[in-house]
Amino acid sequence: MADTGSPGGESLLFLTDEQLRRGIEAMFFAYQGFTADPDRILAERGYGRAHHRAIHFINRRPGANVNTLLAILGVTKQSLNRVLRTLIEDGLVEARVGTRDKRERHLHLTEAGAALETELSTAQRDRMRAAYKAAGPGAVAGFRQVLEAMMDPEALKRYAALRDGGS
Amino acid sequence: MADTGSPGGESLLFLTDEQLRRGIEAMFFAYQGFTADPDRILAERGYGRAHHRAIHFINRRPGANVNTLLAILGVTKQSLNRVLRTLIEDGLVEARVGTRDKRERHLHLTEAGAALETELSTAQRDRMRAAYKAAGPGAVAGFRQVLEAMMDPEALKRYAALRDGGS
DNA sequence: TATTTTATGTCAGCCTTGTTGACATTCCAA
DNA sequence: TTGGAATGTCAACAAGGCTGACATAAAATA
Numbered sequence: 252m253a254d255t256g257s258p259g260g261e262s263l264l265f266l267t268d269e270q271l272r273r274g275i276e277a278m279f280f281a282y283q284g285f286t287a288d289p290d291r292i293l294a295e296r297g298y299g300r301a302h303h304r305a306i307h308f309i310n311r312r313p314g315a316n317v318n319t320l321l322a323i324l325g326v327t328k329q330s331l332n333r334v335l336r337t338l339i340e341d342g343l344v345e346a347r348v349g350t351r352d353k354r355e356r357h358l359h360l361t362e363a364g365a366a367l368e369t370e371l372s373t374a375q376r377d378r379m380r381a382a383y384k385a386a387g388p389g390a391v392a393g394f395r396q397v398l399e400a401m402m403d404p405e406a407l408k409r410y411a412a413l414r415d416g417g418s
Numbered sequence: 419m420a421d422t423g424s425p426g427g428e429s430l431l432f433l434t435d436e437q438l439r440r441g442i443e444a445m446f447f448a449y450q451g452f453t454a455d456p457d458r459i460l461a462e463r464g465y466g467r468a469h470h471r472a473i474h475f476i477n478r479r480p481g482a483n484v485n486t487l488l489a490i491l492g493v494t495k496q497s498l499n500r501v502l503r504t505l506i507e508d509g510l511v512e513a514r515v516g517t518r519d520k521r522e523r524h525l526h527l528t529e530a531g532a533a534l535e536t537e538l539s540t541a542q543r544d545r546m547r548a549a550y551k552a553a554g555p556g557a558v559a560g561f562r563q564v565l566e567a568m569m570d571p572e573a574l575k576r577y578a579a580l581r582d583g584g585s
Numbered sequence: 586t587a588t589t590t591t592a593t594g595t596c597a598g599c600c601t602t603g604t605t606g607a608c609a610t611t612c613c614a615a
Numbered sequence: 616t617t618g619g620a621a622t623g624t625c626a627a628c629a630a631g632g633c634t635g636a637c638a639t640a641a642a643a644t645a
Contacts, residue, residue: 266550271543274550274562276580278452279471280573281565283492285445299601299632304446317623325450330603332624354611354622376438382567383433383441386560393553393560395441398448400549406447413443466603466630484594497632499595521593521640 288374296367301326301334303371309344309358310368311413316355323409343367455541463534468493468501470538476511476525477535478580483522490576510534 289303308323309315315323321331335358338344343364349355360368383391402410456470475490476482482490488498502525505511510531516522527535550558569577 266547268543271546271550272539273581274546274558275452275474275539275542276577277562277565278449280577281568282445282449283573284569285442287570297600301602307442318621326602327604328623329605329625333602336624349622352612352622356623372439372442375442376435378568379438379441380433382564383438385567386563389556390560390563391441393557394564395444396553396557397549397561398444400552401448401545402444402451403454406450410443410447414440468631485592493631494633495594496596496634500631503595516593519593519641523594 284378285375288378289371292367292371292374298337301330302338305331305334305338306343306360306364306368306371310360310365310372313359314357316349316357318355320358323413325406325409338364451545452542455545456538459534459538459541465504468497469505472498472501472505473510473527473531473535473538477527477532477539480526481524483516483524485522487525490580492573492576505531 286300290300293299293303304324305320308320312319312323317328317331317335321328324331335344335346339346341363342361345359345361345364346356347359349357386394399407399410453467457467460466460470471491472487475487479486479490484495484498484502488495491498502511502513506513508530509528512526512528512531513523514526516524553561566574566577
């Protein structure tokens with residue numbers, strides 16, 4: 252707890268422009284930290300954040316097709332496709348042609364892909380765990396509430412669908 | 419408040435892997451929302467997030483030189499330079515040669531630059547304000563605590579320096 | 586004072602990853 | 616069976632990260 256970002260008062264000023272600006276800056280700097288550890292691991296192997304996101308959600312939704320992944324990630328096809336191609340070439344992801352619908356490619360992590368996923372998410376969870384411990388359980392609940400309120404409605408749906416197991 | 423992300427229990431499981439994973443996903447989706455409104459405004463003018471960050475911090479630290487801005491943003495010179503060049507060409511930023519040290523360029527927003535800054539930060543603050551209102555004051559405090567705990571130590575210093583007025 | 590070292594900022598060139606648009610394949614419905 | 620819709624691939628481009636070389640100005644030192 253570093254400051255209130257306010258020049259004088261106390262109680263309701265979490266809605267002052269200055270307070271809001273501090274929240275914006277906190278998001279910016281926190282996101283740098285949030286991605287720092289995975290970025291290091293990825294850089295060693297010549298990958299970027301896009302690879303991380305693909306690996307994360309393929310692990311989360313094994314067997315998802317490309318369109319599903321596109322909807323979750325909110326990027327365009329070619330961005331994802333390029334990343335997928337390298338991951339498949341490198342043997343981290345397997346694309347199985349659909350049996351019912353042969354247009355679909357069902358995506359799975361290989362053993363090597365799962366190993367990288369573990370390495371990445373362990374690093375990111377370690378930082379998250381440390382931050383949660385430092386801030387305490389009450390703070391964590393508030394953190395999650397504000398983040399959810401900040402999402403676009405569509406993103407919130409995708410976020411909820413991940414929890415519910417919806418594909 | 420959508421879920422606890424947990425399969426069964428209640429009290430201490432904000433530290434389970436699943437809970438941590440949900441926090442990671444919340445950060446991902448929330449950051450999309452966080453940048454969505456400014457991104458739209460910027461796209462209209464052919465700018466990107468890098469321009470936004472430069473404008474934000476030049477507004478925050480008028481007269482800062484390029485090196486100071488580099489330290490705040492945590493990017494390399496060329497990334498910033500390219501963005502600064504376009505902003506200067508477009509008349510949004512003014513670079514004044516230092517009087518004491520002629521190597522330095524002191525950066526200021528022009529009137530047009532300040533107008534764009536207001537437009538961008540108003541949009542972003544509006545969303546932040548809505549999220550804060552929806553989550554409530556207690557949640558906001560927790561949100562800020564977790565974000566600060568998530569920053570790298572160097573980033574936390576830069577963040578604090580912005581509050582303190584340090585350059 | 587002259588010269589070397591250090592600091593600031595610019596530029597060229599590379600890579601990742603975002604974009605749009607054209608296309609092949611497959612499925613489905615008229 | 617044929618014409619549209621859906622799925623995924625690919626080419627080409629733009630933004631914005633990166634490193635490294637460089638010009639200029641200031642500061643330190645001989």
